[in-house]
Amino acid sequence: DIVLTQSPDSLAVSLGERATINCKSSQSVFYSYHKKNYLAWYQQKPGQPPKLLIYWASTRASGVPDRFSGSGSGTDFTLTISTLQAEDVAVYYCQQYYTTPRPVTFGQGTRLEIK
Amino acid sequence: QVQLVQSGAEVRKPGASVKVSCKAFGYTFTGYYIHWVRQAPGQGLEWMGWINPNNGATAYEQKFQGRVTMTRDTSISTAYMELSSLRSDDTAVYYCARAPAILTYYFDYWGQGALVTVSS
Numbered sequence: 001d002i003v004l005t006q007s008p009d010s011l012a013v014s015l016g017e018r019a020t021i022n023c024k025s026s027q028s029v030f031y032s033y034h035k036k037n038y039l040a041w042y043q044q045k046p047g048q049p050p051k052l053l054i055y056w057a058s059t060r061a062s063g064v065p066d067r068f069s070g071s072g073s074g075t076d077f078t079l080t081i082s083t084l085q086a087e088d089v090a091v092y093y094c095q096q097y098y099t100t101p102r103p104v105t106f107g108q109g110t111r112l113e114i115k
Numbered sequence: 116q117v118q119l120v121q122s123g124a125e126v127r128k129p130g131a132s133v134k135v136s137c138k139a140f141g142y143t144f145t146g147y148y149i150h151w152v153r154q155a156p157g158q159g160l161e162w163m164g165w166i167n168p169n170n171g172a173t174a175y176e177q178k179f180q181g182r183v184t185m186t187r188d189t190s191i192s193t194a195y196m197e198l199s200s201l202r203s204d205d206t207a208v209y210y211c212a213r214a215p216a217i218l219t220y221y222f223d224y225w226g227q228g229a230l231v232t233v234s235s
Contacts, residue, residue, distance in 0.1 A: 040221035042160075049210050049225035050160065061223065093160055097220035103176045104150070104162040104220050 002026050002096050006107035012115040019081040021110045023094035028074045031098060038098035041070055041079045043090045044109075050093060054079065081112075089113055117141040119149075119211050119226035126232045132199040135229045137211030144192035145169040148214040150222060151185065151196045153207040161207075165214070166194055201233045 003026040013019040029038045037057035042050035052061045054070035057077055067082040081088055094107040118140040125133050137149060151163040164175035166185040173185045184197045194211060209229050212222035 042222075049212075049228055050222070051225075052221065052223050055221045055223075095160075095221060106160040106162065109159045 001103055002029065002099055002105050004094050004096055004105055004107035006092075006094060006110045008110060009108070010111040010113065012113045013081075013084045014115045015086060016083050017115075019084050019088070019112055021079045021092050021094075021112070023072075023077040023079070023107050025075045025077070025096060029096045029098035030074050037073050037077070038096055039070075039072075039077050040095045040097065041068075042093045042095065043088075044093065045090045053092075084112075084114070086114060117213070117224045119213060119224055121209075121211060121226040121229045124230040124232070126234065127201050128235055129202055129233055131201050131233075132197060133201060133231050134195055134197040135209050135211075135231070137194045137196070137226050139192045139194070139213075142213075144187075145189055148217070148220070149185075149187070149194040150212045150214055150220065151183075152210045152212055152222075154210070154228075155204070155207040158207075163196070163209075165220070168194060198231075201231075203233050205231065206233045207231060 005024045007022045039057045041054040043053050044050045053064050053068050058070045069080050071078050091109045091111050093109050120138045122136040127133050145168045148165045148167050150165040153161050163179050166173045168187045175183050182199050187194045211226040213224045214220045215223045
């Protein structure tokens with residue numbers, strides 16, 4: 001199975017500052033035939049299901065503010081929040097879907113708080 | 116609009132089974148795979164498997180093979196996940212989630228979750 005390792009495990013950032021979360025995959029999730037990275041990012045707030053933020057490593061999901069961006073390729077990926085808002089406090093997960101039909105795997109999560 | 120509405124919280128004893136439902140609204144149920152993901156208290160996300168509502172085909176994470184069964188009833192646009200031989204470490208919130216395209220297994224819509232508590 002592909003293992004996704006996120007860093008850091010937790011992060012405290014001041015309002016208005018940049019937050020960066022990393023996700024490293026144990027093997028490449030770039031599918032050369034489709035020229036796509038099979039990686040997504042989710043935001044989960046307490047008591048809520050995860051919410052899709054980014055798919056194909058860098059495509060923002062519908063309705064997601066443009067302060068959220070995804071980058072990277074192959075085995076190393078980054079989620080960036082350009083100017084942190086109070087409502088961005090949450091746990092963030094990366095997920096690979098390269099190894100379909102199974103299994104899908106998630107990173108362990110990164111908790112983002114306000115400094 | 117697209118919605119996945121799950122059944123409510125359940126309490127079961129060790130060794131029992133539980134069946135969680137996930138009813139789809141706002142889209143063609145048979146056109147999108149439904150996946151199941153669970154989250155133990157304070158822990159991360161764990162993928163369990165998927166069902167193709169069009170033909171009932173399934174794929175399960177190896178860890179759950181033999182204990183999980185995913186089914187669907189297309190007449191009521193509902194998917195089900197049944198987990199048997201429950202243990203205390205099966206206590207978790209169980210989510211259903213929709214994958215937006217065939218062989219594209221990120222999840223664009225999620226159910227609200229169903230808490231399953233396993234306790235004697």
